[in-house]
Amino acid sequence: MSKLLRRLLAPRAPILERDVTSLELGDGRRVEIQRVRNPRARRLRLSVDERGARLTLPTRASLVSGERFLAEHRDWLADQLARYTLDGLPTLQRDITTTLPLRGAQVPLRWSEGRFTCVDFDALAGEIIVRAPARAGDAALRRALRDFYEGQARADVGRWLPKYLPSLPRPPRRVAFKVMSSQWGSLAPNDVVALDLALVLARPSAFEYVLVHELCHLLRADHSRAFWREVELRFPSWRDERDYFHAEGRRVKATLRTLLSG
Template sequence: MPPPSFRRTPPAPRRVERDTLELALDDGRLLTVRRVRDPRARRLKLSVDERGARLTLPPRASLAAGERFLHEHRHWLQAQLQRQLPAGGAPLPVLEPGRTAALPLRGSEVPLHWHEGRFVHVARDGAGVHVHLPPRAGTASLQRALRAFLEAEARADIGRWLPAYLPGLPRAPRRIRLKVLSSLWGSLAPDGSLSLDLALVLARPSAFEYVLVHELCHLLQANHSPAFWREVEARCPHWRAERDYFRAEGRRLKATLRALLGG
């Protein structure tokens, strides 16, 4: 009599493990899904937030079971992703070498030109944004180059605006970091380090400048008291209009950045 066979299950992880996988949607797009194996999870779970799609696996669920669960719920997932966009919003941009014709930047669409090159490089001139790609360049290297380009553009904006505000502050920010933030647009650490969402460079410049002013004013008032808002008002009288802009467009701006940079 042959010995009984057992299905091998992965050992229970002691910490959260993360990776990604791709799912083909019905419209032909490839969606990058964050896969998280969480020791605290009790069941397979699919969720969507401003960062995109997430598949959570309990400790002993197999990868095959997770992929099957994801495929079975792809229609629900596609509907949820669409709901993440503002009503009537256009599809998020996807970088397709040689085909994508425009890049969102500073509240408008900038012409995007593709060229063959020896190494991956993104630069801008009066005609638009130019992407230089070797024939075998991968998606990851393109996304890294685009992120470096967007960071350089954002720092150029900050460099133009910051000197005008420094004389009225007790000190300059210790450093300025550009990050992909989930919900916040900016934050000021106790040591004076300033973090700003990289998606701000996709927004209209007046909105980006307002967020910079908002965080700089926390060097004067480390709260959101009436005194803090008086400091903001003195430097940015139109701050309410910019706040309304983010309420209307903020979710799309964050989703657009993640779509361009691969989640």
């Protein structure tokens, strides 16, 4: 079957309908909830992450049933929102922000005038430098910061990758960086490794572990005992990094999202 024919016969991706509703919690607070109607959903589902609350409805579910479902889960929602409320997350504010997270540490930040908006790392001074014209807006600063973090992440992967390649059946086709909501990494069927950009904010050993984890999927496509033996052979302290993510992962992800979204 040709590629064109497969594409024509492939089922269409479901169309998601989105809007926003609100709910008053037991303490009187009113919170917004993203409401998504998904044709693939089989039941009502309420979820919470660092971005907020989300209610998923099957196609035939009525809005009234959704409101009733929210009311029934009001206490659970309040508990989950409290769990995902993180205080003290850094923000990027011109001439105000004095440090930025990088590789598990807070690095001094210096602001400077420049013709173009860019973010650099001065290794000798041990500081991050943001150069920007006076007219540069917040969006330009956030784009430059994202480019900076991706450049630093690629530099880390470039240092680590060569020592693991000889023991793999083939190299990854490409390494891509994304802002992921739940995963830290993945390996696509075409051998493209995707890594969460937030990893560059975590301690380097945790970042390296995720890279090794995804590389080992080139050997084993599952999470069997054989897969974990491959991981342990290359990264014996992987359990320590897993514990680190359990303790700090939510804050690391939320920090990147806050810095890049304002």
